Amino acid sequence: GAGVSQTPSNKVTEKGKYVELRCDPISGHTALYWYRQSLGQGPEFLIYFQGTGAADDSGLPNDRFFAVRPEGSVSTLKIQRTERGDSAVYLCASSRGTGKANVLTFGAGSRLTVL
Amino acid sequence: RKEVEQDPGPFNVPEGATVAFNCTYSNSASQSFFWYRQDCRKEPKLLMSVYSSGNEDGRFTAQLNRASQYISLLIRDSKLSDSATYLCVVNTHTGNQFYFGTGTSLTVIP
Numbered sequence: 001g002a003g004v005s006q007t008p009s010n011k012v013t014e015k016g017k018y019v020e021l022r023c024d025p026i027s028g029h030t031a032l033y034w035y036r037q038s039l040g041q042g043p044e045f046l047i048y049f050q051g052t053g054a055a056d057d058s059g060l061p062n063d064r065f066f067a068v069r070p071e072g073s074v075s076t077l078k079i080q081r082t083e084r085g086d087s088a089v090y091l092c093a094s095s096r097g098t099g100k101a102n103v104l105t106f107g108a109g110s111r112l113t114v115l
Numbered sequence: 116r117k118e119v120e121q122d123p124g125p126f127n128v129p130e131g132a133t134v135a136f137n138c139t140y141s142n143s144a145s146q147s148f149f150w151y152r153q154d155c156r157k158e159p160k161l162l163m164s165v166y167s168s169g170n171e172d173g174r175f176t177a178q179l180n181r182a183s184q185y186i187s188l189l190i191r192d193s194k195l196s197d198s199a200t201y202l203c204v205v206n207t208h209t210g211n212q213f214y215f216g217t218g219t220s221l222t223v224i225p
Contacts, residue, residue: 048212093213104161
């Protein structure tokens with residue numbers, strides 16, 4: 001697609017529920033990143049994919065968080081047993097790959113509210 | 116220690132003023148540097164990359180000081196539309212990791 005597309009744009013759920021957030025990157029972009037942004041903070045890195053594999057998942061806060069990118073394009077961030085502290089905007093970004101000219105293009109984000 | 120540190124502000128300046136933001140980074144192996152702009156409840160968007168020799172884009176000038184590990188952004192002749200949060204971003208290349216600062220809030224006042 002022309003830009004990075006994220007769905008849903010807003011998700012309200014109850015504590016303990018399971019949530020999936022989807023990201024469709026720019027066509028041809030091999031790298032895909034998930035970030036989490038809380039109010040008044042900069043984006044916090046969660047996980048980065050190069051192709052189908054997770055190149056770096058060191059930012060995932062705990063084992064309730066998991067992400068996949070099975071065909072090297074669309075990615076899904078999965079959160080199990082949601083907690084109120086998971087409330088944030090989840091941002092997805094994609095890029096062409098690696099190197100000095102590599103820049104991130106973000107989607108509009110998925111705003112998650114856990115009640 | 117955080118990878119990237121910024122003064123969160125807020126900076127409130129009158130229209131037409133010149134304002135400068137600084138950002139420091141901790142990893143001396145960092146290779147790529149950027150400024151992103153983020154409007155309220157919107158996603159970050161690339162404002163400009165920062166090159167070693169410094170670069171200018173209209174009213175915006177970005178500079179890099181590798182010895183001191185800081186990046187700056189200068190905005191001249193501020194416009195109301197410049198009101199936003201400005202995020203400093205650093206990439207180390209080794210892990211292709213992009214690290215963001217907390218952002219600096221700017222409000223330009225009529």
